[in-house]
Amino acid sequence: MTEHILRMSGITKTFPGVKALQDVNLSVRRGEIHAICGENGAGKSTLMKVLSGVYPYGEYEGEILFEGERCEFGSIRDSERAGIVIIHQELALSPQLSIAENVFLGNERAKRGLIDWNRTNYEAAELMRRVGLDENPTTAIADIGVGKQQLVEIAKALAKEVKLLILDEPTAALNDDDSAHLLDLLRGLRDEGITCVIISHKLNEVTAIADSVTIIRDGRTIETLDMAKDHVTEDRIIAGMVGRALDNRFPPHEPTIGGEALRIEDWTVYSPSQPGRKVVDGASLTLRRGEIVGLAGLMGAGRTELAMSVFGRTYGVNISGKIFKDGKPVEIRNVQDAIRHGLAYATEDRKRYGLNLIEDIKRNISAAGLQGLAKRGWVNEYEEYKVAEEFHKSMNIKAPSVDSVVGKLSGGNQQKVVLSKWILTEPDVLILDEPTRGIDVGAKYEIYTIINRLADEGKAVLVISSELPELLGLCDRVYTLSEGRITGEVPRREATQERLMHLMTKGQE
Amino acid sequence: MSSITPADVEVGAKGDGGAPRQPGRVSLGGLSLNLRSSGIYIAFALIIALFSVLTDGALLTPQNISNIIVQNSYVLILAIGMILIIIAGHIDLSVGSVVAVTGALSAVLMVNMGLPWPLALLITLVAGALIGAWQGYWIAYFGIPAFIVTLAGMLLFRALTLTVLGNQGIGPFPDQVRTLANGFTNGYLGNIGLGPLGGADLFSLLIGLVAIAGMFASQWRSRNARKGYGQTVEPMALFVLKLVAGAALILFLVVQLARFKNLPWVLVLLAVLVLAYSLMANRTVFGRQIYAIGGNLQAAVMSGVKVKSVVFWIFVNMGVLSAIAGIIFAGRLNQAGPTAGNSFELDAIAAAFIGGAAVQGGVGKVVGAITGGLIMAVINNGMSLIGSPSERVMLVKGIVLLAAVAFDVWTKRRAGVSR
Numbered sequence: 001m002t003e004h005i006l007r008m009s010g011i012t013k014t015f016p017g018v019k020a021l022q023d024v025n026l027s028v029r030r031g032e033i034h035a036i037c038g039e040n041g042a043g044k045s046t047l048m049k050v051l052s053g054v055y056p057y058g059e060y061e062g063e064i065l066f067e068g069e070r071c072e073f074g075s076i077r078d079s080e081r082a083g084i085v086i087i088h089q090e091l092a093l094s095p096q097l098s099i100a101e102n103v104f105l106g107n108e109r110a111k112r113g114l115i116d117w118n119r120t121n122y123e124a125a126e127l128m129r130r131v132g133l134d135e136n137p138t139t140a141i142a143d144i145g146v147g148k149q150q151l152v153e154i155a156k157a158l159a160k161e162v163k164l165l166i167l168d169e170p171t172a173a174l175n176d177d178d179s180a181h182l183l184d185l186l187r188g189l190r191d192e193g194i195t196c197v198i199i200s201h202k203l204n205e206v207t208a209i210a211d212s213v214t215i216i217r218d219g220r221t222i223e224t225l226d227m228a229k230d231h232v233t234e235d236r237i238i239a240g241m242v243g244r245a246l247d248n249r250f251p252p253h254e255p256t257i258g259g260e261a262l263r264i265e266d267w268t269v270y271s272p273s274q275p276g277r278k279v280v281d282g283a284s285l286t287l288r289r290g291e292i293v294g295l296a297g298l299m300g301a302g303r304t305e306l307a308m309s310v311f312g313r314t315y316g317v318n319i320s321g322k323i324f325k326d327g328k329p330v331e332i333r334n335v336q337d338a339i340r341h342g343l344a345y346a347t348e349d350r351k352r353y354g355l356n357l358i359e360d361i362k363r364n365i366s367a368a369g370l371q372g373l374a375k376r377g378w379v380n381e382y383e384e385y386k387v388a389e390e391f392h393k394s395m396n397i398k399a400p401s402v403d404s405v406v407g408k409l410s411g412g413n414q415q416k417v418v419l420s421k422w423i424l425t426e427p428d429v430l431i432l433d434e435p436t437r438g439i440d441v442g443a444k445y446e447i448y449t450i451i452n453r454l455a456d457e458g459k460a461v462l463v464i465s466s467e468l469p470e471l472l473g474l475c476d477r478v479y480t481l482s483e484g485r486i487t488g489e490v491p492r493r494e495a496t497q498e499r500l501m502h503l504m505t506k507g508q509e
Numbered sequence: 510m511s512s513i514t515p516a517d518v519e520v521g522a523k524g525d526g527g528a529p530r531q532p533g534r535v536s537l538g539g540l541s542l543n544l545r546s547s548g549i550y551i552a553f554a555l556i557i558a559l560f561s562v563l564t565d566g567a568l569l570t571p572q573n574i575s576n577i578i579v580q581n582s583y584v585l586i587l588a589i590g591m592i593l594i595i596i597a598g599h600i601d602l603s604v605g606s607v608v609a610v611t612g613a614l615s616a617v618l619m620v621n622m623g624l625p626w627p628l629a630l631l632i633t634l635v636a637g638a639l640i641g642a643w644q645g646y647w648i649a650y651f652g653i654p655a656f657i658v659t660l661a662g663m664l665l666f667r668a669l670t671l672t673v674l675g676n677q678g679i680g681p682f683p684d685q686v687r688t689l690a691n692g693f694t695n696g697y698l699g700n701i702g703l704g705p706l707g708g709a710d711l712f713s714l715l716i717g718l719v720a721i722a723g724m725f726a727s728q729w730r731s732r733n734a735r736k737g738y739g740q741t742v743e744p745m746a747l748f749v750l751k752l753v754a755g756a757a758l759i760l761f762l763v764v765q766l767a768r769f770k771n772l773p774w775v776l777v778l779l780a781v782l783v784l785a786y787s788l789m790a791n792r793t794v795f796g797r798q799i800y801a802i803g804g805n806l807q808a809a810v811m812s813g814v815k816v817k818s819v820v821f822w823i824f825v826n827m828g829v830l831s832a833i834a835g836i837i838f839a840g841r842l843n844q845a846g847p848t849a850g851n852s853f854e855l856d857a858i859a860a861a862f863i864g865g866a867a868v869q870g871g872v873g874k875v876v877g878a879i880t881g882g883l884i885m886a887v888i889n890n891g892m893s894l895i896g897s898p899s900e901r902v903m904l905v906k907g908i909v910l911l912a913a914v915a916f917d918v919w920t921k922r923r924a925g926v927s928r
Contacts, residue, residue, distance in 0.1 A: 367812045
């Protein structure tokens with residue numbers, strides 16, 4: 001009872017179409033740093049949302065014991081009152097408010113309804129000292145870097161008298177110095193008696209800092225390891241996370257590569273928000289018909305920015321460079337031009353840029369290719385339905401009918417709708433940005449099959465992905481991008497994760 | 510996020526491959542969906558029934574029906590333009606002032622300058638389009654929120670009205686314009702006896718029958734086309750029931766009007782506008798793009814929708830419809846006055862929201878907005894028939910608006926559609 005601060009047992013959480021968590025167990029000892037590892041979409045974040053009350057009691061099955069008591073959290077407020085604070089990947093700070101205001105947001109230091117500013121700033125300074133944040137409490141959040149913002153989040157948690165601190169990918173956006181500082185801070189908090197749960201993809205950090213690790217795969221608990229007792233190494237964790245032979249994750253594919261479809265030369269793009277900063281710097285690449293080409297790069301390398309600036313200048317300013325379609329120079333000034341020249345771009349952020357979530361499947365599929373279903377501006381609704389029904393079958397979209405609202409579909413099925421939408425425009429070149437993000441393993445295989453099929457139809461496909469195994473398993477050739485520059489071009493037979501990673505980090509001094 | 514009811518889980522189809530298409534479930538789902546989106550029409554029917562009882566049937570007498578239509582035609586015309594703007598996620602607060610300034614312009618052209626009325630009408634409509642283009646430019650191309658641009662427009666065009674009119678009314682209008690606003694079709698074919706109902710205008714009745722026949726034919730054709738494309742259609746009994754109900758409604762309306770003074774010209778105009786704009790919203794690329802913009806602006810941009818141009822043109826359209834409403838309002842009063850159109854924008858916006866438009870955009874129907882406008886019209890008319898003071902009418906209208914939007918938000922939350 002006293003040894004474990006948290007016990008979650010038999011947690012099952014179902015979304016329409018997907019079982020996100022199935023009978024998951026998690027036990028965290030008091031005063032330890034407990035890591036949770038798993039692939040994208042394994043269910044780590046869902047589990048934390050269950051714990052913190054984002055998915056309230058009753059929407060999941062199973063039992064949560066915190067400090068020996070059964071918990072039935074109805075909201076985040078409930079879990080915070082119990083002493084559980086979660087810090088999400090996307091920081092929840094208000095950029096125009098000061099550090100001190102953010103630290104006490106929702107937890108204001110007030111006397112009879114009026115904010116006590118002296119106390120606010122004084123106590124904020126105290127908390128900032130604890131997390132090692134050397135700034136003035138009245139500085140606005142927008143004026144400090146991401147690393148320091150992360151510290152503000154932790155200070156905010158401390159202000160709530162946290163007993164269990166959950167960090168979701170805390171170092172994903174941080175540079176090495178900031179990461180090291182953050183890990184030191186977590187060790188310090190542990191010594192003060194605060195239990196930490198950390199979700200991380202960076203296994204070297206996990207082995208460096210964690211006392212135990214729980215591995216989750218496909219929505220199930222695989223194992224919990226004691227780092228010291230079990231002599232856990234990175235390879236040991238990977239074995240648990242992957243748990244299946246790598247070679248059957250990808251459908252077999254023999255490419256038939258044809259002539260050049262798209263060539264980009266000396267492509268340079270400046271940031272719209274930070275004047276003078278080059279986001280893409282003199283990038284050149286070539287895509288051929290029937291070929292699946294990968295684009296590898298770390299977060300912030302400029303992958304999405306490169307793709308969107310090519311796709312009708314939807315990102316960036318002062319764009320320069322040349323685009324050749326089928327060997328002829330073309331001018332692409334907007335999305336309509338891009339579609340007319342046979343380009344398609346399936347976004348990494350489906351909900352924001354890809355879909356109209358309140359609309360049904362058929363109207364989402366027809367959104368980009370509507371002109372092709374219309375005569376003199378009039379849409380042939382019957383043809384639209386028929387086409388949607390064809391995609392419903394050929395793409396295996398799991399929904400009762402094409403009249404179903406897209407917002408209710410699972411991630412994998414939403415992605416199939418996005419792909420259908422672009423296939424309908426009959427493109428020659430498809431740029432797929434993180435095509436399997438947030439999709440469960442079975443659906444990933446289906447998406448890979450679709451990508452292979454598109455290549456076999458003679459289309460050129462550019463796949464952008466942060467998962468190197470995916471690029472290695474899927475692509476015929478991989479470009480690496482680092483700080484906006486193309487640093488390498490590796491054919492499939494020569495590509496290894498180490499080689500790509502080396503090129504992806506090249507020039508980052 | 511939002512709660513998930515067992516029914517939704519079922520709809521989401523568990524990973525069992527393929528899509529189960531049991532006809533029973535689909536039609537059941539379709540019916541429940543229909544109930545949700547048809548709540549507004551049921552509410553309309555209930556309100557009519559309520560006031561029929563409260564007024565001892567005075568609400569549905571021939572003359573009163575005619576009054577309701579003629580007195581509210583301009584707000585209904587505005588509601589058609591407003592619903593498109595609200596679907597796209599914008600708002601227009603200036604329509605009342607645009608009604609005033611276009612009415613004033615038409616008065617100056619026809620009365621002071623003595624231009625022939627068709628020419629004056631045309632110039633006024635062009636002026637309405639230019640006003641819409643002015644606002645559309647600032648909103649679509651310059652990027653100022655519509656709320657601000659049209660709030661400024663509300664002041665600007667009211668000021669312009671006062672300048673043009675020099676603080677006094679201008680009238681009277683030519684007979685033709687007054688007939689359009691206030692008049693009725695002639696009894697071209699004479700009267701016909703309807704037994705106990707007395708005499709009625711044959712021409713009006715024939716128009717009604719033609720409308721019913723048109724409705725039957727188009728519904729039948731669309732049903733067959735759907736079947737031809739392998740879509741599921743509603744059961745025959747339900748289909749026939751709907752048609753009969755629709756026919757009965759049209760017939761009742763036409764017979765009542767034919768017994769009074771024949772068809773009001775504004776009703777003819779309204780019918781044409783509603784039909785044309787419903788088709789435009791649902792069946793044209795332009796109409797679809799309005800929904801796409803309101804549903805997810807970013808996704809619309811990334812799908813190649815020319816967002817700026819679409820937004821610009823729906824404001825131009827609003828300007829033209831405001832000009833039509835302006836002429837009709839001035840013609841009805843036989844005078845263009847400085848306070849014309851006061852608070853019309855609020856009535857039009859309320860009509861759109863009562864009629865099922867979503868506050869965040871992306872949802873709404875032209876017919877819904879018209880129904881919303883008629884609900885308010887019936888409440889207005891019914892309450893004044895039973896002698897309620899105007900403050901009580903206002904109170905009831907406010908509650909109805911709030912309740913309608915609350916109902917919309919509530920059903921959406923229950924449906925579990927996350928945005």
